[in-house]
Amino acid sequence: MDKEIPKAITGSYLNDFWCIGAEHALYHKDGNWYHQLKKFPGVLFDTYGYILFKTADEYFNCPSLRIRKDVRVPQGISSIEGYIKLSKNLPIETISTIFVTEKPVGNRLTRRTINITDRIQRDTKVSLWVKYLYDYTCQICGIKLQIGQNKFYAEGHHIRPLGGIHQGEDIVENVLCVCPNHHALLDYRAIRINFSELRSHPSHQIDPDNIDYHNDKLFNILIL
Structure with a gap:
């Protein structure tokens, strides 16, 4: 399950890391x-x-x-x-290191940022860390979706939803x-979490309390 970190950050590593x-x-x-x-699409990274x-x-x-x-x-x-800015405050080297070796703290009090719409601000490192930990393998069914050479896809699901009446925490x-199938089933409250x-x-x-919250308050409640 371990993924090697290059001794020096490379374009190839970042291309895979960010799924460009x-x-x-x-x-x-x-x-x-x-x-x-020499090949296109081609990408140039900076810090x-x-x-x-x-x-x-x-x-x-x-x-x-x-x-x-x-x-x-x-x-x-x-x-x-x-130009696409990947991080407002952290250089790429720091993000890459956190992704592999450090458990992120996340946000116990979720914040909102008003742009055109009101949306919850999520710490992307939280879901990235969890997906890395499980090597992009679904915790429910064990499926690991390969989308390219040495590239895999999984999704992070917040067990207790963020914000609203639920007030779930953005923490690991x-x-x-x-996998996407089980993410949809969980989002639409179609299955319990065993x-x-x-x-x-x-x-x-x-946190088992979050599992209980899903099973007791969300499961089998239809959302449209």
Whole structure:
């Protein structure tokens, strides 16, 4: 189940970690110097995010790149239109390390951020850590979905829903690693959670009160 962390962060590792799906990926901490991208879609990472070039024409015609033998980006890739910021506060190296080795604290009091709509702010590291811990294997049925070479897919389910009348906590004790089928069944309250039959990991202590909440207050209550 263990997944190796590279001694030095690489574009290939980040491409897999964030499931970007690029054919070629490169990383530079400062985002201002790279080797050549040779396959497309291609992605360039810096400490906080990435820029994706879907085609060679898009890459070679980008005015922000100084492409010769190597690629110089005087203002850094974060200055390029279309740059995706992956983390507001944490550098990629820190996120990658937390993902593998540290149990995240999460948020006991869920917060909301008002954009166009009102949505609960979730700590994505919480579900990432749980999915990593179970090697993307569903805790209910044991299915592990492969979506590419060395790439797998699972979903994180909050046992006691966040916010609203439920006031569930965004912490690992309230999250299960499940396949999409069982995630839908749980979200639509179609099945009970049998605590004794769940696949478990000694580092993941599920709160039994949350299991009871699902089974007693949510199961078999139709939502439309």
